[in-house]
Amino acid sequence: MNEVRQSSNSRRAKGAKGVSWGLALISALLGLSFFIPTNYYITRPGSAIELAPMIEVEGGKKDESGSFMLTTVRMGEANLAWYIYAQMSPDAELMQKELVVSQGESNEDFVRREQAVMDNSQKLAEAVAFRLAGYDVKVEKQGVWVMGTIDGLPAKKVLKIGDVITSVDGIPTPEAADLLAVLSKKKAGDSVEIAYIRDGQEAKTVITLVPLPDSKSVGIGVRPDNKQNIVIPKKVNIASQGIGGPSAGLMMTLEIYDQLETNTDLTKGYKIAGTGTISLDGTVGRIGGINHKVVAADKAGAEIFFAPQDTPGADSNYEEALATAKRIGTKMQIVPVKNVSDAVAYLQSQKQKTS
Incomplete structure (x- = not known):
């Protein structure tokens, strides 16, 4: 026993x-x-941040009964643990690195590019808001903004993200279209003198043109955007440290406009979130990660969410936002906008919220 x-x-x-x-x-x-890398980035819901504490308009008012909020997406390199998590969570997505960081682009380059795009978005938001409020706004074309350089092509060695190309062979290039027009008259092997501005300092360099990948054209290998100097009649301070990208353009425009319109409260007492790029004509553009932003806005208690109605059909930002709202069971109203004026009109049509 x-x-x-x-x-x-x-x-x-x-x-x-x-x-x-x-x-x-x-x-x-x-x-x-946690120490095994993958070839992916992971995106997850970020936060919804009130804009009034971040934005100060000279002579503006801050007596909103509600609030405007920008929404963010958390993004980072995915190790194996995050990769596995993303396979199981409906609120996480994987993106191949090359779709986030250009080939040969460092993390420092990526952050620099995202900050440059945010700076441009802020200026555009200021211009659109002031024009909506009836102010004169001057827009001066400054040149071609380098938003990226392509690995293996000539510009990679001499130009940096944030540089502004002002001329090619002495021919002014106030916009990206002008740069492309000058280069279209050249052939592979031709050398061109590029004049540019970096950190406020003028400089010149000579670059030999090469055939561009997947194209019949020749070029230097940059991802261009238009750099503009926007002159507004009042000072605006925007404290957006740590937030990059162009997607807060719409919501910054609404906050600035509301501070300028001292006789009205555009919020009507509601917590209003949203997303979308902004163009000089007020057009609201498509952004990435809107599903994550809807989740972030809902968690922050938003009652209204503005989503870009960028394309008709199921692939639009608006339709994606609607699908996410249905999935998480939010009571938040998803509102489609093509132009900032659509958002303003919608808010003006709302009744004042009573507590």
């Missing part, structure tokens, strides 16, 4: 040791998964 008990106890002891070793192995593998 004692021998049977001892044998049973021995089996239990061995079983317990087996479970302990199994748990230890699983823990070790989980720990290692």
Whole structure:
């Protein structure tokens, strides 16, 4: 009898040791998964941030009964642990690195590009808001903004993100279209003198043109945008440190406009979130990660969410936002906008919220 008990106890002891070793192995593998890289970035819901504390308009008012909020997406390099998490969570997505960071682009370059785009978005928001409020706004074309350089092409060695190309061979290039027009008259092997501005300092360099990938054209290998100097009649301070990209354009426009319109409260007491790029004519453009932004806005208690109605059909930002709202069961109203004037008209049509 004692021998049977001892044998049973021995089996239990061995079983317990087996479970302990199994748990230890699983823990070790989980720990290692945080150090194993993948070729993906992971995106998740970020936050909804009130804009009034971030934006100060000279002579403007800040007596909103509600609030305007920008929405963000959390993004980072996905290790194996995050990769596995993304396979199981409906609120996480994986993106291949090359879709986020251009080939040969460092993380520093990526951050610099995102900040440059945010700076441009702020200026456009100021211009649109002031024009909506009836002020004169001057727009001066400054040149071609370098938003990226292509790995393996000539510009990569001499130009940086944020540089502004002002001329090619002495011919002014106030816009990206002008740069393309000048280069279209050249052929591979031709050398051109590029004049540019970096950190306020003028400089020149000579670049030899090469055929562009997947194109019949020749070029220097930059991703261009238009750099503009926007002159508004009042000072605007925007404290957006740590937030990059162009997608807050619409919501910044609404906050600035509301501060300028001192006789009205555009919020009507509602918590209003949203997203979308802004163009000089007030057009609201498509953005990425709108599903994550809807989730972030809902968690922050937003009651209205503006979504770009960029294209008709199921692929539009608006339709994607609607689908996400339905999935999470939010009561938040999803409102489609093509132009900032659509958002203003919608808010003006709302009744004042009563507590």
